[in-house]
Amino acid sequence: MSSKVALTGNEALAQAMRQINPDVVAAYPITPQTAMVQTFSQFVADGEVDTEYVTVESEHSAMSATVGASAAGARAMTATAANGLALMWEVLYIASGTRLPIVMPVVNRALSGPINIHCDHSDAMGARDSGWIQLYAENAQEAYDNAIQALRISEHKDVMLPTMVNLDGFITSHAVESLEILADSDVKEFIGEYKAEHHLLDSKNPIAVGPLDLQDFYFEHKMQQSIAMENSKEVILEVAKEYKELSGREYEFFEEYKLDDAEIGIVALNSTAGTAKGAVDNLREQGVKAGLLKIRVYRPFPGEEIAEVLKSLKAVAVLDRAESFSTNGGPVFGDIRSILYNIKADVEVVNYIYGLGGRDIKVGEIESVYRDLEEIIDSGNVKNRVSHLGVRE
């Protein structure tokens, strides 16, 4: 029996962690993730979980200890944000390269400097090529659902890759929402027991984890990792299907919102998708054929599938909540443009970098983006390929 509850995003994720009942959690507090690990610490202190909670002295050690625990055959989790994720950077690659199925909520926050504690995606976007699966969520419900599914995806034998479960700092992590939490027993059954095929605590079959891998093997191992990422696509969909049977909630690589007959569309991640839905609704009332594509799975990037949907539009705006400083637009923009080029789609794609450091994005601003797209179609001409939305001159 699932139950309807009012929780913040952080509390919802702490609940997911309680239900997952990992063998080990090694985590370090950082705003806006803090409430998640505090709440979870209380579950540990109250004996509600079997977890050994390792109160590490840094995020570098958080990820390092999580790697150690996972290599020892444990179900191991951590959680972080922004600078914490940046401090883990070296070990993120070791976790994925060692093929450890670690699940980590990341409460998206702007990277320093200057220091800022509010939402943007510069943290997760910086880690997009680290070999982690990346899931994004519009709200606390989705973040909770993604966390539970992430276990199954990561631990699948054809995948064995770590997953980041992203949610927007403050906007999702701190706002109270009404959401549905599954029954503990259902989660337990859904995720099952984790049995590592090889691990450090098997004294009859000792193994060497993380050996020096030179020119003669490293490339093959990276190839295997790449294939695993490819495999994860099918697994993500299978797990979503099973999860739907359990929860009634449907998940795919992305959500299409009023795209069927749309002529102009926006691509967005996380909570901004909710705001964009408001804009789409307003514009639809005015007869504008606007739609939205909300990316849930950003790594692996479901390029072909996204291209298939976007190709019928006339103009698309990609919203990036991160600067790449390439001077050619943000990270999501680069990916979207490139897949549309593959299929020679006749769609104009423009980019808006917005919301850095927690700058609010309002329905009106998103409507103005759709207006820009209309203008592009009318004039047949793109004035600004890349713009910064909502920044003072």
Add this chain to the structure above:
Amino acid sequence: MKLKEAAKTKERLTGGHRLCSGCGAGTATNLIMRASKNPAVVGCATGCLEVSTTIYPFTAWEDSFIHNAFENVAATISGVEAAYRSLVKQGKMDEEFDFIAFGGDGGTYDIGFQSLSGAMERGHNMVYICYDNGAYMNTGIQRSSATPKGANTTTSPAGKVIPGKQQYKKELTDIMVAHNIPYVAQASLFKPQDLLRKAQKAFETKGPAFINVIATCPRGWRSRAEKGIELTKVAADTCAWPLFEVEEGKWKLNYKPKKKKPIEEWLRQQGRFKHLFKKGNEHLIEEIQEHTDQRWEYLLEMCEKD
């Protein structure tokens, strides 16, 4: 355990690894592993010991082994040990294990210092072994905070104006004592029985134990490979590397030279100190002698007090 018995135990760091001949790290590790009575999980920081013993698809380790990165072996073994405790608590594991982390001086005194301090403070049941060869040997003999004063390294070269490393080495063993962990020791290769005993003690300790062992490096020290063990005796006789242990806060000296030798004897046998013997550098050796004497006096005081 007697040395003779130790020699009969199964080799757990096997031959065929690629450490240089005369490398103290291998000798120390081999002996320490013989003191472990349980299956072990060995962690190794990036460095000579790691790169030479696990080159894919080979391993010289009989036990489970994990290398994560340069600065995080203590955190990594913390995670392994936490996993073990969790599984025991859940009734999924009942076997005994030893958890061991090996780090060079670079991976321990410098870049891995925070990770080590955290792991010791949290009280994991693990043994941390620092094999101190006094520089970043794996990457070509760069100075570390364990490099002795005056040593010529590739990042503290003896030049026309600067005569090698400018700072005395960090007393890491004392810093570990300040963590109030149950067992801390400093050991050496010329006293294998003492090293074995300390390793055994460390494995038997409930909670964290730390051993700092001097590890000859003929390549970095510019010393003769066959003189390695002898050289560690000179280190003890000149008090450059004293042997002591601190158990539950009680200091104990484990080796008192019959006649304390001048520091020159230690410096002279190593090419890394050659420039100190040039005319005009006499004061440097005097300063090093003075520092060594003070350190020795301090140790005597700490050990006599207890």
